[in-house]
Structure formats: structure tokens, C-alpha cells
Amino acid sequence: ADPLTLQLKWVTQAQFAGYYVAKDKGFYDEENLDVTIKPGGPDIAPVQVMAGGGADVTVEWMPAALAAREKGLDIVNIAQPFKKSGMMLTCLKESGITDPKTDFKGKTLGVWFSGNEYPFLSWMSHLGLKTDGGPDGVTVLKQGFNVDPLLQKQAACISTMTYNEYGQVLDAGIKPEDLVTFKYEDQGVATLEDGLYTTAANLADPAMEDKLVRFVRASMKGWKYAEEHPDEAADIVMENDETGAQTLAHQKFMMGEVAKLTAGSNGALDDADAKRTVDTLMAGGSDPVISKVPEGAWSHAITDKALK
Amino acid sequence: MTAGSVTTGPVVAARGVDLTFPTSDGPVHALKGVDLTIARGEFVSFIGPSGCGKTTLLRCIAALEAPTSGSLLVNGMPADDARRARAYGYVFQAPGLYPWRTIAANIALPLEIMGFSRAERQARTARVLDLVDLAGFGGKYPWQLSGGMQQRASIARALSFDADLLLMDEPFGALDEIVRDRLNEALRALWAQTGKTMLFVTHSIPEAVYLSTRIVVMSPRPGRIIDIIDSPLPAERPLEIRDSADFIAVAHRVREGLRAGHSYD
Amino acid sequence: MTAGSVTTGPVVAARGVDLTFPTSDGPVHALKGVDLTIARGEFVSFIGPSGCGKTTLLRCIAALEAPTSGSLLVNGMPADDARRARAYGYVFQAPGLYPWRTIAANIALPLEIMGFSRAERQARTARVLDLVDLAGFGGKYPWQLSGGMQQRASIARALSFDADLLLMDEPFGALDEIVRDRLNEALRALWAQTGKTMLFVTHSIPEAVYLSTRIVVMSPRPGRIIDIIDSPLPAERPLEIRDSADFIAVAHRVREGLRAGHSYD
Amino acid sequence: MRRALPVLTVLLAIVAIWYLAAAMMNAAWVRDQAARANQTVTTGQLLRETMSLERPVLPAPHQVAAGLWDGIAKQKITSKRSLVWHGWVTLSATLAGFAIGSLAGVLLAVGIVHSRVMDQSVMPWAVASQTVPILAIAPMVIVVMASIGVTGLVPKAIISAWLSFFPVLVGMVKGLRAPEAMQLDQMRSWSASRAQTFWHLRLPASLPYLFASLKVAIAAALVGAIVGELPAGASQGLGARLLSGSYYGQTIQIWAALLTAAALAALLVMALGLIERLVLRGMGLAR
Amino acid sequence: MAINLWLARIGSRASRLSVAAVFGLTILLLWELACRYFAIPAVILPAPSAIWASFTGNLPLLWGDFVQTILKGALSGWIIGALAAVVTAIAIDRSDFLQRGLLPVGNFVAALPIVGIAPILVMWFGFDWQSKAAVVVVMVFFPILVNMVAGLAATDALQRDLMATWGAGYWRGLWSMRLPAALPFLFNGLKITTTLALIGAIVAEFFGSPTRGMGFRISTAVGKLDLGLVWAEILVAALAGSAFYGIVAWIEGRATFWHPSQRRR
């Protein structure tokens, strides 16, 4: 079988269920592929791993990928299993925030960095808020791995994913009524999340291109299977988690939420979504994430063949 | 400062003092059945072959070593209490100067510990440095001095705080004859003026005879006392006394004792 | 093993040797204009007030210190080459035994370094231990020995490898008269039998006179040679020679020199 | 018993302080929760609840003990939920890193003591190397190693060696220079070669320094191994365990992993202490 | 390297620095060449020239990060940790009970890996520099403690005996003897932990921080693949760390001038 390495954006969890299902259910075997799935972690840039030759394909968010392109890394989106963004800002009701336009001023907000801060920054520049901690801006905290800053009230709001951290906040015993959430989708600043990226060099190599076609086809099969069998998918993720830290209940919750985000996608990137992502990022005020409209940052070549 | 001067009994009273060092290849009998009483104001020399237990006996008196058995009182109290009462000054066989202090600071250290004022410390340091002919070397560090100079610094240190009891372990071993004579005279003068009690280990028979009111001769394996000689010499002792018949007679008796202590002789 | 025995010139040839130690409070003149020639088979004693530079001179000859100026040849070569050729054995002023080695292992160390076989090492160690009367203490660690015993162990160590030139810095300072006499005799016998060259620092005038063919008297500040005395005593020297008129005359001259060296006298 | 009593006393004191701290630190959350539910809590309730939270700020000792028991005793040791298994993964990287690191440290120290060029050129750079924030370059090390096909234990061992060589280097340089001038002079008087001076004098004289440094180094090696497990790829080992525990806010799991790591370090340090005592006794230095 | 050999032989202060510089420049040159020759992508390893450009281009930013992480986080934590370790070491040294009770438990507690503690401490002490300082305290505590405990035991028997003869109490002996004797060990610990303190402060920022600080900058810059900035921060860390180490080493030289490892000969 042809070997192929996939670098994930984060640790093994249902966020990546499609790939684990495809591997476990033999969809990759059917395509004569031997796929190695590498879990990610904090402070590791998947595209850097790919640039170093440690992986052939990575799961990455589009803002980070476009930023990397500006740094001269020729990476290309070849498929987009996630149709919608799962990112949101979750606030304690007692912090008194109801409307982003008026209430954020002077508050402390938790944000993920390492390439995940771009959507937040462009949202803030949409709102005209400074992020330098001044009195008419917001104070930004580099949020760690978990939701503790909210629970300990070190921040008024923290970044959460619908499918993960939000569930953790609920698990911690805070009721949805006590929370206020702002989805990026609803605020009109959503950017594309988990997509599949590879290097332009790979794309130019016909043998590699063929492998990628088969990979994307099998992966999407995995995703659709996972959407339909969320419990089984969660089980498969649990089996693949080597840390033994995940709980089945949480993975089932996550699978349920992730399915809502993948639902609208057959794997092909919607140009309009990509366009909207670019617009959001370019509007980043004084310090835009990307300075010019990217050229050739995505390609339909693979999905066109895969989905035939 | 110098406690113990209140009692009138013997300064040192040892009864059947035994000391055994356990070592990996069997115990070493360093002292066996030592009986010794030393009255206030005596000048007692200890002499004996190398390894016969002189240092060990002095250490017991100083409460640096605990006898395995027997009783040992210093100034009428247990040796350890006497140590805590700062009853004595001790000149060790090796100089033992602290390398991070200058010579002057080394000498001032016990004074500091005993709470002398700064001015007093300086005065005393200067005086004893002068006494051992090291004036001008107070600012040097120990490793910058010759062996004999280090030895003298250590003597100066023990003299600085005027204890009533002085324990000196071969203090003049590394000194030349001239300095030695000079220091012998100085030490005797000091003793005569102050009425201190002196316990003095030496290997030099003339030195022992010249200085002492009593000479204790020891013998090794196990370390014990084989002779105690009361000196018939007068209190007034010019250096020339060393040619007197009395002197030579005592020296002879010491030498005989010493020789007897050497099993191989 | 012992190189340098091929040449026939002087063993030590010093011309105008100067040595100054820079210290934080000004330079110390340890040696000034030292001229000295020592022929093969001589027994030379160095005597002088404490701090006059005896140790420093020995250290220069051993190439442990480099003269600030002047020339110094040992066995006809620069001192450092002689050191590398293992021309000498050195007994330091302090015992300097390694605490992690037993006495026997301490003595065997230079032998080990010079590549003697195990059997040879054992034989030599036993022999020199016996010579200094420490047989039976080979298995002890240094801190289990008395000061004099440590000193003897260090002498044994320097004798073990039979160098043609022996440098000894107050080797017998911590020993009693009897042992000292015995070791004096043994040392002279060794010297007479082997024709070694001996450089010997001592503070004891009788010892210097008894042992030496030549006596070098030094004086301090700056350290220099003030007298060199050729001994008129015969080669055969029983201990009783110390009562002879010649002996007393030489001793007197040494004492005069020594006294002159003491500025305060 | 004479040895156990003080240890037990101190342990008991720590546990007591720990319970107290847990009650105090967790109380705020319990009160907040009650406020959100419009309830009031009695002190007894408060105490009981602070001891049994699922996501405590500070878990109570018995909760951690339960976590440890669950991770160590209740799982098959080959199971990925077993702390023994994860501990073993970390331990092997630690030992490998420690071996490489301390060897490198000793060798560099020997070089520095004997070569002026090395003394002047290596030390500043060794210092600089330690100031490179390891967590920052750990991902790069792992990426670079992965790109040349080296994965698994080796990159972790390298990071842990990186952290552990420095204490050994500093301690050994000091220790090898510790012999008294007179002892060195003796060696010179015997015209001992550098190697002989090293084996017979410098090395034995440096041992107290060496062991003090080794104890620090092995703890550092463990930290290195754990750091090496944090970034991408590593999904086994106590580091990965800490991370995922942290990511999912499972405080008890973090503490269980933490205590396992600390126990591991303490065992390693104790083992070194034992070796130290044996060596020093063999040399007649222990009194 | 030939230049280096030559420079090393000159051995003046200036040449000492240049030896290190030549060595470093050689490495930088090789690095630059490798980057160009193998066309290593800048997102994997930027060339030194690119790093330098990034460094000079971001000076105000880097200075702010330096203040936040090193002056506020690392330095305060290091000082508190060192004080705590010294005090604990003394407590352990003072009390046999603590020695047997606290040291084993202390080993255990202090061996908690910082990467595990950092998130917890961030949770406890908040996002700003206080939590970083706390991490540093935990990190530097153990190495200093271990060294200090070893140092307090580093006096020799003679030095301790002297204190005993002066009837010095525990604190007196601590201040005048054990602390000075422990200094070489203490500085060993302090030097090792200068770099640990930096690592700790930087690493702790990975677990939560305000939007400044070196760790924050590094992790966000890695996310942006701005490797030039990452390495510029590393350069700052290396410069600061070397300076920090250099200062401590300089103080060590002043404070322990008497230790054989600090004396020139």
C-alpha cells in the first residue's frame, strides 16, 4: 500500500473522527493507502511539520494556513470537510455582557494564540476595539489549554469550540442559562476551520496527487460514516487515544457537535466560504492578518477527481 | 569572659579514662586507664612517642572526644560544660586557619564569638600578632604564609582571648630554634604573670623540661601514662638553666621514659 | 625510572634566583639573588627563620614554582624537565595524604603512577612502611592516624620510588626525639648506601649538623642565603658525635647565622 | 522506625495543610455554584463539597490517592490508562537522556579543566545553550528529527539530555578544580600525566560535587522527558498524560500524573543517593 | 581553531572573550552557510542574518518582553527561591528531625516537574508575572537546596573542632564557618539555576499569559511561522541568561576567592 502521513492540528479526539473512522473501517485500505495519523499538540504548527517533511497532509485552519503562505510556505487547501466554524466566545452571564458592540470594553477575554487568534483579532477590529489592554479596548489573555480561566473568573469570556470546551464548561457544572455565547458564525466573522492542506510541490507530483485523491475520497467516506454512526465513531476515537485520558461521554458529545459542522460539506471547498474568510482576515484593521489576496491558496484539483 | 575561675579544686581531674576508636579493621586503644589531676596554675607537658594518645587526651579534656569509660572533670564540671563555658584556648597540631579570613580576621574570630568589642578585638589582635612576630602579616590570607607562620598565627589566635586554661598540641613544631626559644620564654613569662594553667604537648625534651612544673610521659598501644615527673627546677628560669645539672637529670629521666615507651628500642 | 643519573655535573645549579609573589597588598620578596651549586651525593640542609623562603627554594628546585628571574638547572637541565623526568622525591611540609586512600594505597600511588608492577608496589610499600615504623597501619585511612604518623607516612611515600634526589621539607617536625634520632640514622644510612643527593629543610640545628655535608643558612625579607657551612665532621657519624667539639663548633656557627637572620634579635 | 517517624510526621503535616488548602481554594467555586442556584450552603455542606468536586482548583489528597490507585493498581500495566505504563515510557526516555547528558557533561568538564581553549570557548556557549527556552525549541527539535525519520524515544532523550548536561558540567568543572594546590603539586612532583592526575586526584576529589550535580541532573532529565512529550506526536508518557489532563480540565488526573512523576524523580534521586553512599564508603570518605 | 589555540595561549582578559567569540562566529558562519547551501526553509531554521534583522527590527517589543519575563518573572522568582532554599537547607542542617523527615519528602515535592506545576500555578496565581515567579521558585528551589545541604556539610573536622573549643553556638558556627564553607557549593547551585530560572519563566508563559513576555511571543510567533522573531527572542534569552550567569559567576569569584578552584595556582 502507498504510505501517507497525516498531521492533525490537535490531540486525538472526535474533532478528527473522520480520519480515524476511515482508518479503522478500512476505507484507506480499500484505496490501497497506508495512512499514519500523527496527533498534534499545543505550540506545534502543523504546516511547519509538513514543511520539515514530517507529514504529507495536515489538518489546519485557513487563517493560519494563509498566514503561513504569506511567510513563503506554498501550501494549498485541497479539501474542506468542515463547512461551518465551531468557534465562539463564552461569557459568564454575571459578567454582564450581552452585546459585543457595547459590553466588551474594559473586559478581560481569553484567546488562543499560536495561529488561532486571527479570527478573534479581526472580530475585534470589526468592533473597533483595541486589544492592547487600554481602557477603551479589551485585555487579552493568552488562554491555556482549558476552561479554567472562566471557572476561576480570571476572564470574563474565553474562547471555546462548540464541540469541546463549551461542553467542558457545562460538565464543570455551569448551566447554559448562566452563560452567554457569541458564535463567530453569527457575528459574521467566521473563518474556515479544519481543512486539508498539502504543499504545492506535492500537488505538482502526479503520483502524489493520485494518492491525495484517494486519501480525500476515503477520508470523506470516513466523515460521512462518522456523521451517521456517532457512537461508533466516538468508540473508534477512544481506541485510538493513546493517552487514555479521554472520556467516552465527552467524545460522544463532541462527535455530535462536530457532525453539525461537517454536515454541509462533501469535501469540496466552497469558493464563497473561502472568499469570506479572506475578507474577514483582510479587514483586520491596522494589523491585518494577511496583507494581500492570496493566489492559488486552494485548489479543487483533488476534490474534483475524488468526488467524481 | 573566662568562666571557671571561681572554683578552687583541680582544673583537670581524670580517673581511669579509657578511649577506644572503632575502625573497620578492629578497635584502636588510644587511651587506657589514664589517671591525672592538674591543679590551677600548673604547667604540664605531655611527651611520648608519636601515636601514643597525647592529642587524644587533650581532645578528651577539651570535650572534643568522649572517653569510652572513666570520669573526667574540668574545673570541677563535666568536660563538655567546661567547653561551653569557654574554659580554655586550644592550639591544634595543624594550623586550621579559615581560608576565607585574613590572618588578623582569623585571630579576631574567637574574640568576635565571645563578644569582644571591635576596638578590643583590634587591640588584642595587634598584640598577639606582635607576640608571635607576625606584625605586618595581618592582612595576608593563610595560603600566602609559610608553614611556620601559619602555626604562629594559630598560636596567636589561641592566646588572644586569655583563657585560664591553655591546651597546646605541639605548637612550636614548625618553628626554628631561635623563634622557639623566644616563644618559650614568652610563654613562660605569660604563664608566670597570669597564673594560667598550661597543658602542653611537645616532642622536644629540653622544651618540656624548660617549660614545665610537671612532665607527663606517655607510651603507646594502648596509650597510657608511664611516668609523671615533678620538676625540681626553680620558678625563675633563664635559658641558661638548660645547662644546669638538675635540668640534665630531669631530661635524662624523660628520655629514659620515652625510650621505654618505644617498644622497638 | 630515575632519570638524570647519566650526567656528571652538579645536581642543582642556581644563579641569581629571584622570586616575588604578587599579593593584593604588595609584592612579597620570597627569594633574592640565590646562588647555590649542589654536587651529586651531597647532603645539604637548609635552615633559617620561619618565612625565610626555604620551602619556596625547594619548590623552585622541584619546578613547582617558577623563579621570577635567574637561572636554575637540575641535573643540568631546566628544573621543569627534571621534574618531568621524575628526578626527585618530595616530602612536603604538611603530610597531604589523600583522604580516600588508605595509608598503603597512598604510598603506592606514586609507584602506580610511575608504572611499577603490582607485586613490586606491594613489596616497596611494605618495606618503606616498615622503615618509618608504620607496619600494621597500611590499612588505616589518614584521619585515623596521629599527626606524627601521617608525617611518617608521607616520608615513606617519597622514599618508595627511590629517586636519586630527595627534597624534604621539615620531614621530622612532628616526631619525638627517639623516633627522630632513629629516622636520622636511617636517613643517613640510606644516603650513605645509595649515594642519593639530599636537600633537607629543618629547624633543628643538631639535626642539620648531624645529617649534612653542607648547611645553608637563610635569612628572611627578602629570603636569601647568608651562610654556607661545609661540615668538617667525618663520614662515619654515630649519634654520640653530637658531643664532639667539631659538632658543637658547627652548631654554634649555624646558631649565629640563624640569630643574625632574626632582625629583631 | 527511627527513620520512618520523622518522614511520617512531615507527611502528615503536609496532608493536613493540603486538606486545609483544598477546602479554602475550592470554597469559592462551591459558593458560586450555590449562588447561581440561589441556595445557601452550611459550613458542613461546604466542607463536604470542597472535598469531592469533579473539577477542583486543588483536589483533596484522598481524591488524588483514588486517582493514583485507579491509574496504578486498577489497570493492566500494559493498558494506556495505566500510570505505570506511562511512567515507564517517560522513565526510559529520562534514563536515556540522563545517561547521554551526564556523560556529555562530564566529558565537557574534563575538556574544560584540561584545555584552555575549551575553557574559554565552551563555557559561554554551554551557558547560552541552557538559556534557550527548551519548550520553544522542543517542537522544532521534534519536527527536525521527525523529518529525518527519528521519532519516539530519541528526540525526547535528546531534550532531556540537553537539560541534564548543564548541572553536571558546572558541578564537575568545580569539582575537578577542587583539589588543594598542595595535592596538585604532589602530582606534579611525581611528574604524573594529566590522565593520572585526573584518575587519582581530580576525579576522587570531585565526587561530592559530582553526586550533588547528578541528583539535580536526573530531576532535570525527567523534566526534559516530560517537556519532550508535550508537543506534537507524543501520546504516551506522563507528559502526554499531564497535557491531556490539563486540556480536559481533569485536575485529579493532572495531580495523579504529577505525583507519579515526582515519585519517579524522588526514587531516582534516592537511588543516586544510595550509590553515592556506597561509593563514598568504598572510598573511605563516608564517616 | 588555530586562531583559537593561539589566542588561548595569550590568555589575557580580552583574548579570553575573543576566544569565545571566535568559536561562536565559527558556528554562526557554518549555520549561515548551511542555511544558504541547503536552502533550509526559513520556517524550519532561519539564517543568523535573518535572525539579526528581526532582532534589530523589533527592539522595543523585545525590550518589553525582557522586562516582563526576565526582570519581573525570572529574577524575582530566583531570588525568592534561592532564599527559601537556603533557609530550608539551614533548617535541615539544624534539625536532625527535619533532616530525616523533610529531606526525603522535600526531594519528592521539589521534583514535581515544572511543566505539570505551571498550569496549576497559573491557575492559582493568575496570568501575570506572579505565576511565572512562582514557577521559577519551585524550579530553582531543589538544585540550590541540594547544593546548600552539601555545602553546609563541607567543613572539615579541624574547623568544626575549633568552633567547639571556642564554645561557639550553632548560629555562630553557621555564620562564621559553615556558611563561608558552603559558599562554593551554594554558588554552584545559584549558577545552575540562573538558566533554569529563565527557562521556567519562559515556559510558564506557554500555559497562560498576558499578551507580552518572551514565552508568549515565542509561542505566538511559532504559530505565525515568524521564526525570525522566535529566534530573536531566543537570542535575547541567551544574552540575558549569559549575562545573568556571568554576573553570578563574577560575584562567586569575589565571594569565594579563597577556594582552590578560584585561586590562580
Ligand SMILES: Nc1ncnc2c1ncn2[C@@H]1O[C@H](COP(=O)(O)OP(=O)(O)OP(=O)(O)O)[C@@H](O)[C@H]1O
Ligand atoms: N579518628 C580516629 N580513628 C581511629 N583511630 C584514631 C583516630 N584518631 C586517632 N586514632 C589513633 O589513636 C592513636 C593515638 O592518636 P593521637 O593522635 O592521640 O596520637 P599522638 O600522641 O597525638 O601522636 P603524634 O605525636 O603523632 O601527634 C593512634 O594510634 C591513632 O592511630
Ligand SMILES: Nc1ncnc2c1ncn2[C@@H]1O[C@H](COP(=O)(O)OP(=O)(O)OP(=O)(O)O)[C@@H](O)[C@H]1O
Ligand atoms: N602563595 C604565596 N603567596 C604570597 N606569598 C607567599 C606565598 N607562598 C609563600 N609566600 C611568602 O613567601 C615567604 C617565604 O615562604 P616560605 O614558605 O618559603 O617560608 P619557609 O622558609 O618555608 O618558612 P617555614 O619555616 O615557616 O615553613 C613568606 O613570607 C610567605 O609569606
Ligand SMILES: Cc1ncc(C[n+]2csc(CCO)c2C)c(N)n1
Ligand atoms: C494552547 C492552545 N493553542 C491553541 C488552541 C486551539 N486549538 C487547537 S485545536 C482546537 C480545536 C478544539 O479542540 C483548538 C481550539 C488550544 N486549545 N490551546
Ligand SMILES: [Mg+2]
Ligand atoms: Mg598528636
Ligand SMILES: [Mg+2]
Ligand atoms: Mg616552609
